Amino acid sequence: xxxxxxxxxxxxxxxxxxxxxxxxxxxxxxxxxxxxxxxxxxxxxxxxxxxxxxxxxxxxxxxxxxxxxxxxxxxxxxxxxxxxxxxxxxxxxxxxxxxxxxxxxxxxxxxxxxxxxxxxxx
Amino acid sequence: xxxxxxxxxxxxxxxxxxxxxxxxxxxxxxxxxxxxxxxxxxxxxxxxxxxxxxxxxxxxxxxxxxxxxxxxxxxxxxxxxxxxxxxxxxxxxxxxxxxxxxxxxxxxxxxxxxxxxxxxxxxxxxxxxxxxxxxxxxxxxxxxxxxxxxxxxxxxxxxxxxxxxxxxxxxxxxxxxxxxxxxxxxxxxxxxxxxxxxxxxxxxxxxxxxxxxxxxxxxxxxxxxxxxxxxxxxxxxxxxxxxxxx
Numbered sequence: 001x002x003x004x005x006x007x008x009x010x011x012x013x014x015x016x017x018x019x020x021x022x023x024x025x026x027x028x029x030x031x032x033x034x035x036x037x038x039x040x041x042x043x044x045x046x047x048x049x050x051x052x053x054x055x056x057x058x059x060x061x062x063x064x065x066x067x068x069x070x071x072x073x074x075x076x077x078x079x080x081x082x083x084x085x086x087x088x089x090x091x092x093x094x095x096x097x098x099x100x101x102x103x104x105x106x107x108x109x110x111x112x113x114x115x116x117x118x119x120x121x122x
Numbered sequence: 123x124x125x126x127x128x129x130x131x132x133x134x135x136x137x138x139x140x141x142x143x144x145x146x147x148x149x150x151x152x153x154x155x156x157x158x159x160x161x162x163x164x165x166x167x168x169x170x171x172x173x174x175x176x177x178x179x180x181x182x183x184x185x186x187x188x189x190x191x192x193x194x195x196x197x198x199x200x201x202x203x204x205x206x207x208x209x210x211x212x213x214x215x216x217x218x219x220x221x222x223x224x225x226x227x228x229x230x231x232x233x234x235x236x237x238x239x240x241x242x243x244x245x246x247x248x249x250x251x252x253x254x255x256x257x258x259x260x261x262x263x264x265x266x267x268x269x270x271x272x273x274x275x276x277x278x279x280x281x282x283x284x285x286x287x288x289x290x291x292x293x294x295x296x297x298x299x300x301x302x303x304x305x306x307x308x309x310x311x312x313x314x315x316x317x318x319x320x321x322x323x324x325x326x327x328x329x330x331x332x333x334x335x336x337x338x339x340x341x342x343x344x345x346x347x348x349x350x351x352x353x354x355x356x357x358x359x360x361x362x363x364x365x366x367x368x
Binding site: 023024025027030031033034037038041044045047048049051057058061062064065068069072073075076077078082083084085086088089090093094097100101104105107108109111112115116 | 143146147149150153154160161162163164169172173175176179180183187190191192194195196197204217218222225226229230232233235236237239240243244345348349352353355356359360362363366367368
């Protein structure tokens with residue numbers, strides 16, 4: 001992280017107006033990321049277009065989703081150049097949502113089980 | 123104790139020579155251990171936007187979680203989104219095409235927004251404003267296409283309490299999730315126009331005071347606006363994966 005910050009600092013063209021909160025990167029970087037987001041979106045659309053099913057479908061959807069989200073947060077939202085303190089303050093709490101996902105998946109499986117065995121509800 | 127109070131006078135904290143900032147994990151712990159501010163090189167407006175976005179993440183997480191819960195627990199088959207969101211083009215049913223186009227439009231708006239932030243820090247007024255207006259127009263197009271999608275589905279009989287193809291929970295999840303996201307896009311478009319106007323007028327070059335806060339703005343507001351806009355794009359990535367593709 002410190003290496004990335006230093007590289008970013010030395011590459012900054014306008015040192016006079018440069019404060020350390022400012023994010024200044026070459027336009028080309030954004031265009032490359034933009035291109036990759038297009039490629040990844042096309043790829044995830046093709047997953048549906050070619051009717052891939054089962055675990056292959058789900059793993060590809062998740063893979064493309066995580067790559068896209070990572071590119072947006074890291075480059076477009078400049079998270080890659082922030083200090084660890086901000087990165088962990090913002091990115092660590094949503095990981096706890098995964099615990100919530102586990103709880104609710106367990107709960108809804110149970111609901112489904114009771115619905116099948118009592119024949120009630122939908 | 124008395125010394126402590128004397129040094130705690132307002133203004134003195136700013137005059138003190140800056141402490142060297144540690145990098146990596148040592149920096150992580152020393153930043154949080156300090157008693158003044160944890161986010162050393164981040165302005166209050168950027169920190170507050172990030173914290174707002176974190177809370178918004180939880181809101182959208184709850185929507186997607188409820189969607190997951192109702193989809194797993196229903197005994198009725200879930201409508202196939204690939205067919206529900208297909209369009210008739212040239213006598214053929216193209217699956218999910220409208221959603222794919224909306225995805226590309228939103229990604230493009232993120233691209234123009236990222237470049238607007240860049241030109242903002244170069245104090246290029248015209249390019250910043252034009253790129254922000256382009257972003258807003260992409261956003262407005264997205265909302266327009268979403269309105270079209272809603273109209274089409276409502277005409278086909280989708281309601282929050284039922285639909286012709288399967289589980290009733292499909293409609294309520296769809297309207298709740300896409301409706302909340304569309305509202306976020308709409309507010310983003312409004313604020314993009316407001317800030318683009320300020321940029322174009324030169325508010326951040328002449329340090330003109332804002333009509334509401336009476337504070338002098340600077341070009342960082344473009345980056346903070348950008349954070350919100352990229353977040354809206356980010357949420358769509360998750361909605362696209364979990365609601366439309368799953």
